[in-house]
Amino acid sequence: MGRASGPAALVSVCLLLTACGTEKGDTRPPSAPTGVTAQAGSATSVHVMWNSSTDDTEVTGYEVHRSGRKVKDVPGERHMVDIGGLKPSTAHTFTVRARDAAGNLSPYSAKVSVTTPAAAPDDHAPPTRPEGLRGRAEGSRAATLTWRRSADDQGVASYDILQGGTRIHRVPGGETTALVTGLRPGVRYTFTVVARDAADNASPASRAVRVTTASEPGGGPGTAPAGFRATGRAADDGYHIDLSWVPPKTGGRVTQYEIHLDGKLATTLNWAADTPRGRVSYSLYAGEKPGVTHTVRLRARLPDGTWGAFSARRTVTLGEE
Template sequence: MPHLSTPVTLLAVMAATTATLGGCAWGGEDGKDTRPPAAPRGLTVQAGSATTAHVMWNQATDDTEVTGYEVYRDAEKVKEVPGGEHMVDVVGLKPSTTYTFTVRARDAEGNVSEDSRKLSVTTPAAAAADRKPPTRPAALKGEAEGSRAAMLSWGRSSDNRGVASYEIFQGGTKIHSVGGQQTATLVTGLRPGTDYTFTVKARDAADNFSPASGEVRLTTAAGKDSGRGTAPTGFRASTHSKDGAYYIDLSWTPPRTGGAVTEYQIQLDGRTATSLVFGGTAPQDKADHSFYIGRQSGERHRVKIRPKLPDGTWGGYSPERTVTTGRP
């Protein structure tokens, strides 16, 4: 069942708190920047092998400039990454071990953000004396999803001990990693009207890499499309009443991402109302959700949703729908 992380009734309190904080001064007496960056969002972690993990996050914001990121494994800082990057491979891990990762942003004055959310990952078991790499991923295909994303899919590789992960490359640069059971992924953060070349490699638990797949070349759509290629489709909204209370009912088809979409953000009447998080197995073909809106008949509301994609970024919003309580 899904759960709501921020009840709608808290919106007024949150808005008042934000207004109060907006009047605070962050500069020191000598004009020095003392305001820390925002905590990095969208953290994702994927075990790459028995001894490595791929950590990704969204670039943080700051009133001046984010100059670096600090990556922590449990309570220990294990990596420092320049401010222009937002991913890193953490090596030297132990097989069959669970690790918890967090990331902090740092600015030029040395101000450090709060921790990102914490994510845990368990490395696979070691493969003793394994020097045989996986086979090359076959039949890589790619399709632009609007102007800022692309959907990639490939044939499954085989390995004598099992594939631990697939590494996605843009040109010669690794940009993403997915689990060994996944053979498709949505790549985001692309530029409109731009040519891209992608390849994929399979990796096993002993850090053996397959040869690169064949290249796939594609061009993103020109112009701005507000991320519609990553938005839910078939979005519908209606209302129903029960015991004198009114509820808004939503249904939609999740976007294609290569993996499950477990979190959505609901926007109500032009403001972010809540996050919807599916526990257990998230729906992949059709999703639905119902939430309480009040006890007044004849109230008009606007609602739309957007998904959190597997790489931690937000997808595009669905079309906005309008409903009125007390009406079908």
């Protein structure tokens, strides 16, 4: 339905993109990752998490080290990873450091240690499903989840917290509550919990619970595209609505948008690669009749897979000077 303006095109969509590249002469490294935690998920695996680093340009990746040796490279938008192939009943020490687009490496994070549990030979029975999952928003950027303890013949080693089917957190088997942080204001999240034993047998997922975070105090949801503009334009084939906006600050780049015209989905914009951080433009074909009034708004799919808040609603009358 839409026709795009600009030099880059994907899926019949052309966009005015701001060139994005590595700044020459960037020698300043990112900050060291903070909040590093390590939780044994089984007798042979550990789940490592950390807070995002900051950089004057952009953090493009993280290195995870075990006992001084790099064991994983992680993309810049992710802040967790599973390390497998470990020895049971063994203490393991992990550190993390960040890397920017110029290849500058941050200082190492603080060291964290974790001991994997003993192996459970011939254990093929998974834990029971976690029951009674409940959730509540803790302001605009966190949620608390609680559930009843699962049972297992060898004991539960850990619980995985899943958001939209993707694991985002892990807590020890003795815990039945989790605080999930790093959420976005004004977004509805779906969580489930899975129990694991030392042999890495996984239980069925709990029932889903839905939690909506509060809007940002005084500023409304922080996930909506900003600076949204819409103007009508006449062309040889009829009328177009020229749109432009600034992507929401999501901690990563947005690759998908929905444009809604008169309350209905008009088109979806997709990129195979990251969109720019600067203003994005798109031209929506709106028909041949002048004098027709339309309302338009859009929203972005966030890096965590959820849809962000809608932009402001704009009204355009075709053919109106």
